[in-house]
Amino acid sequence: MAGRKQFDVxxxxxxxxxxxxxxxxxxxxxxxLTEGTGLGRSSLYxxxxxxxxxxxxxxxxxxxxxxxxxxxALSGPHQSPSAVVAAxxxxxxxxxxxxxxxxxxxxxxxxxxxxxxxxxxQAMVRAxxxxxxAMLEQALMAAGAGEQEAAExxxxxLATNKSLAVLSRAxxxxxxxxxxxxxxxxxxxxxTSTTLSSAMDTQDRGKVVENHRG
Amino acid sequence: MAGRKQFDVxxxxxxxxxxxxxxxxxxxxxxxLTEGTGLGRSSLYxxxxxxxxxxxxxxxxxxxxxxxxxxxALSGPHQSPSAVVAAxxxxxxxxxxxxxxxxxxxxxxxxxxxxxxxxxxQAMVRAxxxxxxAMLEQALMAAGAGEQEAAExxxxxLATNKSLAVLSRAxxxxxxxxxxxxxxxxxxxxxTSTTLSSAMDTQDRGKVVENHRG
DNA sequence: CACATCTTGCACCGATCGTTTCAAGATGTG
DNA sequence: CACATCTTGAAACGATCGGTGCAAGATGTG
Numbered sequence: 001m002a003g004r005k006q007f008d009v010x011x012x013x014x015x016x017x018x019x020x021x022x023x024x025x026x027x028x029x030x031x032x033l034t035e036g037t038g039l040g041r042s043s044l045y046x047x048x049x050x051x052x053x054x055x056x057x058x059x060x061x062x063x064x065x066x067x068x069x070x071x072x073a074l075s076g077p078h079q080s081p082s083a084v085v086a087a088x089x090x091x092x093x094x095x096x097x098x099x100x101x102x103x104x105x106x107x108x109x110x111x112x113x114x115x116x117x118x119x120x121x122q123a124m125v126r127a128x129x130x131x132x133x134a135m136l137e138q139a140l141m142a143a144g145a146g147e148q149e150a151a152e153x154x155x156x157x158l159a160t161n162k163s164l165a166v167l168s169r170a171x172x173x174x175x176x177x178x179x180x181x182x183x184x185x186x187x188x189x190x191x192t193s194t195t196l197s198s199a200m201d202t203q204d205r206g207k208v209v210e211n212h213r214g
Numbered sequence: 215m216a217g218r219k220q221f222d223v224x225x226x227x228x229x230x231x232x233x234x235x236x237x238x239x240x241x242x243x244x245x246x247l248t249e250g251t252g253l254g255r256s257s258l259y260x261x262x263x264x265x266x267x268x269x270x271x272x273x274x275x276x277x278x279x280x281x282x283x284x285x286x287a288l289s290g291p292h293q294s295p296s297a298v299v300a301a302x303x304x305x306x307x308x309x310x311x312x313x314x315x316x317x318x319x320x321x322x323x324x325x326x327x328x329x330x331x332x333x334x335x336q337a338m339v340r341a342x343x344x345x346x347x348a349m350l351e352q353a354l355m356a357a358g359a360g361e362q363e364a365a366e367x368x369x370x371x372l373a374t375n376k377s378l379a380v381l382s383r384a385x386x387x388x389x390x391x392x393x394x395x396x397x398x399x400x401x402x403x404x405x406t407s408t409t410l411s412s413a414m415d416t417q418d419r420g421k422v423v424e425n426h427r428g
Numbered sequence: 429c430a431c432a433t434c435t436t437g438c439a440c441c442g443a444t445c446g447t448t449t450c451a452a453g454a455t456g457t458g
Numbered sequence: 459c460a461c462a463t464c465t466t467g468a469a470a471c472g473a474t475c476g477g478t479g480c481a482a483g484a485t486g487t488g
Contacts, residue, residue: 004455005465026240027330030446041447042466051446086413093410104326111384112318112326116241129384152393159394162380163373170325170343178410179366180373185413186404187397196307196392199300199399218485219435244476255477256436265476 009047012037014065016048017058022102024109025055026116052118059124062106063131066095070132074139081145082185085157088136089181092161096168096177105165133158149189160184223261226251228279230262231272236316238323239269240330266332273338276320277345280309284346288353295359296399299371302350303395306375310382310391319379347372363403374398 019036020028030051034041048054073087095101110117110125117125136154145153164177233250234242244265248255262268287301309315324331324339331339350368359367378391 023329024238024240024327026238027327029444031444040465040467042449042468045447046465082413086410090410090414108380109326111380112323113238113241114383114385115237126385152397155390156394156397159374159377159381163377166322166325166376166380167373169328171328171340176369180370182408182410182413183366183370183401183404185410186408187401190397190400194396194400196300196304196396196399199296199396200304220484243474245474254435254437256438259477260435 005043005047007037007039007043012039013048013057013061016044016054017061017106018102020055020058021062021104021106021109024113024116025121026113028055052121055117055121056124059106059110059121059128063128066091069095070135074135076139076142078139078143081140081143081149081153081189084136084139084143084145085153085187086181086185088139088157089160089164089184092164093174093178093181096164097174104169105161108162108165109169111162129158132161145189152190153187156187157184219257219261221251221253221257226253226258227262227271227275230258230268231275231320232316234269234272235276235318235320235323238327238330239335240327242269266335269331269335270338273320273324273335273342277342280305283309284349288349290353290356292353292357295354295357295363295367295403298350298353298357298359299367299401300395300399302353302371303374303378303398306378307388307392307395310378311388318383319375322376322379323383325376343372346375359403366404367401370401371398 015037016033019033022028023032028051030041030044033051033054034044037044039047044054048057069091070088073091074084076084078084078087092105095105096103107125107128110121111129114122114125133154136157137150140150140153141147160181164180167177167180229251230247233247236242237246242265244255244258247265247268248258251258253261258268262271283305284302287305288298290298292298292301306319309319310317321339321342324335325343328336328339347368350371351364354364354367355361374395378394381391381394
C-alpha cells in the first residue's frame with residue numbers, strides 16, 4: 001500500500017488506451033480498465049477522473065504516440081504526392097502490424113461509436129480527424145500537389161486509413177491490407193471533372209435514380 | 215391488448231435494425247430497442263428471442279434489404295471493371311444519402327465492434343463481408359478483369375465501402391463521400407508488381423524499418 | 429357462453445454499470 | 459514520535475443492464 005503512487009502513471013494510461021482501443025468506449029467497462037491497467041478503482045478515479053476523462057486522456061495519449069510518426073513520415077521532402085500517401089499509409093500499416101497493440105485504430109473505433117460518446121469526446125474525435133486531414137493536405141501541397149488535388153488526396157488517404165482499420169478488425173490479412181494501401185497510393189490525379197456516374201455504363205446511370213427511395 | 219399480434223413484425227424488425235445500426239450492439243439497450251420499435255419487452259422477446267438473436271435477425275434483414283440492390287448494380291453487363299466498382303459504390307452512396315436510415319453501415323459498425331459480439335454474431339458479420347467480397351470479385355471477372363485484378367479491385371472496393379461508412383459516421387459531407395467513391399473507381403490496374411514502398415522516395419524506404427518497434 | 433390459446437403491460441429478478449465513500453496503511457514534515 | 463497528506467483496497471451506492479414471471483385482456487373454437 002502507499003503514501004506515494006504505487007504505479008507508473010504513464011504506463012497505466014497506455015494500458016487504459018489499449019482497453020478503449022480494443023473494446024471501444026461502451027464495452028470498456030471500469031472492471032476491464034482496472035484489470036487492464038492493474039490499478040484499483042480508487043487509483044483510477046483519483047489519477048484520471050471519471051471514465052469520460054480517462055477516455056479523452058487516452059485519445060490524447062494516442063495522438064501523442066502516433067502523431068510524431070505521421071509527422072516524420074510526412075516531413076519529406078517527397079518526390080510526388082503519391083510518395084506522401086505511401087509514406088503515410090506505411091505508418092498505419094506498421095502500427096497495425098504491431099502485435100503489442102490491438103487491431104484497428106482507436107480513432108476509427110471511436111468514430112464509429114460516436115453516438116456513444118459525450119459531447120466532449122465527440123468533439124475531440126472530430127478534431128483529431130480534422131487535424132490529420134489538414135496535416136496530409138499540407139504535406140501533399142508541399143510535395144507539389146495543387147490545392148484541389150491535395151484536398152482530394154488527403155481525403156482519400158484518410159479514407160484508406162479508416163478502411164484499413166475496419167478491415168484489420170474484421171480479420172483481414174496483412175497482405176490484404178498492404179494491397180489496399182498500395183492501390184490507394186496509385187490513385188491518379190483526376191484529369192477532367194470526375195464523378196462516379198461518369199465511370200459507369202450508360203444503362204447504369206439510369207439506375208442511380210431508381211435506387212433512391214421515394 | 216391482444217390475442218393476435220398488435221404490430222407489424224416486419225416493420226418492427228426494420229426499426230430494431232435501425233437501432234443496432236445507429237447505436238451499435240453494445241449501446242443498443244433493450245430499452246432503446248423497445249422505444250425504437252414501439253414494442254413492449256414481452257412482445258420483443260416473444261417474437262424475436264433475446265438480444266443476440268434479434269441482432270442476428272437484424273443483420274439478415276439488412277442483407278435482405280440491400281443485397282438485391284448490390285446484386286442489381288453488379289448484374290451488368292458492364293463495359294469495364296471500373297464501371298462495376300462505380301455501380302457498386304453508387305449503391306452505397308445512395309444508402310448513405312437516404313435520410314430515413316442511420317449514418318454509416320450496420321455491417322461496418324458491427325465489424326468494428328466485433329469483440330462485443332458473441333461467436334454467432336461474429337461469424338455472421340464475417341460471412342456477410344466475405345459474401346460481398348465474393349460477389350464483387352465475380353462481377354469484376356464478368357466485366358473482363360483478370361483473376362488477380364478482380365481480387366484486388368474487389369478488396370479495394372470493399373475497403374472503400376467501409377471507409378465511406380466510417381467517414382459518414384464522423385460527419386463528413388456527402389460531397390466528400392462522393393469524392394472518395396469517385397477516386398476509388400479511378401484506381402488503375404497495377405502494371406508491375408506494386409508495393410507501398412515502391413511508391414515512396416528512396417530515403418523513406420529506410421524509415422519503414424525504423425518505424426517498427428523493437 | 430365456456431374454455432384454451434395467445435399477446436401484452438407491468439413488476440421484478442440477479443448481474444453489472446459507473447461512481448462514491450471510507451477506513452487502513454504508507455509517506456513526508458515538524 | 460505526532461500529525462497532516464496521500465494512496466489504496468474494499469464495500470457499497472443508485473441506476474441500468476439483459477431477461478423472466480405472471481395476471482389481465484383479447485381472440486378463435488366449441
